[in-house]
Amino acid sequence: MRLPNDSKVGRLFIRTFGCQMNRYDSERLVEILGKHQWELVEDYRQADLIFINTCTVRDKAEQKAFSYLGRLKPLKRSRPDLVVALGGCVAQQHGEELLRRLPHLDLVVGTHSIREVPAMIARYETTGERQASVGFSYDFGDEVDGRSLASRPEVSAYVTIMRGCDNFCTYCIVPIVRGREVSRPSKEIIREVESLVERGVRAVTLLGQNVNSYGLRVTGEPDFAGLLRLLARVEGLLRIRFTTSHPKDLSSSLMHCFADLEPLCPHIHLPVQSGSDPILQLMKRGYTRAHYLQQVRRLRAIREDVAISSDMIVGFPGEGEDDFQQTLSLMEEVSFESIFSFKYSDRPQTAASRLGGKVPEEVKLRRLQTLQSLQERLTMERNKAQVGEISQVLVEGPSQAGGSQLSGRTPHNRVVNFLGTPQLVGEELPVLITAAHAHSLEGVVCVKESSSLHAVKERSWCGK
Ligand code: SF4
Numbered sequence: 001m002r003l004p005n006d007s008k009v010g011r012l013f014i015r016t017f018g019c020q021m022n023r024y025d026s027e028r029l030v031e032i033l034g035k036h037q038w039e040l041v042e043d044y045r046q047a048d049l050i051f052i053n054t055c056t057v058r059d060k061a062e063q064k065a066f067s068y069l070g071r072l073k074p075l076k077r078s079r080p081d082l083v084v085a086l087g088g089c090v091a092q093q094h095g096e097e098l099l100r101r102l103p104h105l106d107l108v109v110g111t112h113s114i115r116e117v118p119a120m121i122a123r124y125e126t127t128g129e130r131q132a133s134v135g136f137s138y139d140f141g142d143e144v145d146g147r148s149l150a151s152r153p154e155v156s157a158y159v160t161i162m163r164g165c166d167n168f169c170t171y172c173i174v175p176i177v178r179g180r181e182v183s184r185p186s187k188e189i190i191r192e193v194e195s196l197v198e199r200g201v202r203a204v205t206l207l208g209q210n211v212n213s214y215g216l217r218v219t220g221e222p223d224f225a226g227l228l229r230l231l232a233r234v235e236g237l238l239r240i241r242f243t244t245s246h247p248k249d250l251s252s253s254l255m256h257c258f259a260d261l262e263p264l265c266p267h268i269h270l271p272v273q274s275g276s277d278p279i280l281q282l283m284k285r286g287y288t289r290a291h292y293l294q295q296v297r298r299l300r301a302i303r304e305d306v307a308i309s310s311d312m313i314v315g316f317p318g319e320g321e322d323d324f325q326q327t328l329s330l331m332e333e334v335s336f337e338s339i340f341s342f343k344y345s346d347r348p349q350t351a352a353s354r355l356g357g358k359v360p361e362e363v364k365l366r367r368l369q370t371l372q373s374l375q376e377r378l379t380m381e382r383n384k385a386q387v388g389e390i391s392q393v394l395v396e397g398p399s400q401a402g403g404s405q406l407s408g409r410t411p412h413n414r415v416v417n418f419l420g421t422p423q424l425v426g427e428e429l430p431v432l433i434t435a436a437h438a439h440s441l442e443g444v445v446c447v448k449e450s451s452s453l454h455a456v457k458e459r460s461w462c463g464k
Contacts, residue, residue: 004037013047018055054090059345110134162208170351203239212249225253258303271311275330276323315364318357383436
């Protein structure tokens with residue numbers, strides 16, 4: 001490959017595994033490389049650079065990334081000029097060793113090295129030496145100017161407010177691969193959000209491993225509730241979301257933001273992981289079942305309709321049938337909107353990997369299936385309760401269902417599909433919910449006639 005130049009644009013293909021943080025890093029990479037004449041392609045076979053953004057939080061995600069990388073071997077053999085790069089947590093964890101193990105890999109890009117990629121490509125191109133960069137950097141300076149959304153405006157955008165985590169939950173590798181917790185200066189965050197809104201963004205999701213502890217270790221900075229109050233003043237910003245929250249750091253001032261701040265969506269992702277005290281203690285989560293339930297009650301007393309989602313781990317070392325039943329009963333008690341659920345897997349260098357009492361794979365699988373069917377019932381009950389209600393839906397784009405269907409989200413983060421024209425993307429519209437499905441709702445846009453709302457007949461959107 002020759003470097004992109006005036007007569008040649010570089011073609012970039014990205015495959016992203018894992019969480020929102022990784023998706024955000026992939027978006028940043030597109031923007032950073034866009035400034036160096038790289039454009040995104042959808043077919044990896046057309047690419048000059050294939051970037052695999054990896055996740056190592058669970059063994060399965062890591063194995064998937066390695067298997068994808070393995071499948072690129074024949075392509076690299078037939079096209080030696082192709083650049084193959086591995087980024088994200090797997091790159092951070094294994095570093096330069098990956099270059100020794102995988103001869104068809106050219107670049108190893110750690111979690112804090114996204115901005116280094118153009119220079120790494122240039123060095124590789126000029127010297128022929130394969131590159132690895134896995135240092136930690138706590139300078140957020142590139143994030144504001146790295147956003148050039150003019151070419152690809154979206155309705156909603158992610159904004160990083162902090163990096164790393166200091167919690168060291170015993171099963172989690174994040175503090176090792178993403179580093180210690182650092183909050184981004186509030187002025188930079190506000191400047192970035194203002195610039196996004198000027199470019200047409202209507203909703204932002206604030207990202208961090210534990211946003212609730214934002215600003216706590218920095219003098220002169222607001223805490224997270226204070227940051228939300230500042231952001232709620234940004235003119236033109238319709239919606240604010242955030243993820244992820246740690247239950248032990250959910251403060252009363254943050255809870256009150258749900259009642260006070262109009263743009264703050266009534267949805268919180270509050271991972272509980274288990275409903276059993278002995279397991280929560282082994283996980284070093286820093287709260288008990290009773291405390292978690294009390295936080296939920298306090299939050300609902302302040303904002304009754306708040307939607308709560310969670311993460312669940314089944315088969316943590318030492319988890320017996322009683323512990324698992326405690327998890328199921330907590331799920332019933334809270335009635336989560338949705339959950340992400342996982343079978344526990346040992347991660348290298350974590351304290352839990354050294355614990356005894358490992359749960360057999362078949363038991364983990366059975367528990368996961370039981371837990372997921374319970375959640376399906378809870379989600380379905382909640383979705384059915386929406387039928388007949390009118391929700392404000394922020395239209396995000398065409399629905400995956402195709403046709404003239406659009407897709408959007410309610411403030412409670414429920415996905416709604418409905419018939420509509422592309423001009424509606426970016427609008428917030430009242431939608432009458434007409435049907436409930438397992439993972440989404442169906443609706444009809446309402447129009448205002450005199451003082452009441454009427455559902456628009458579906459065929460009027462079809463132009464018939
Ligand atoms: S809070 Fe716990 S689970 Fe979440 S990133 Fe930090 S260490 Fe991992």
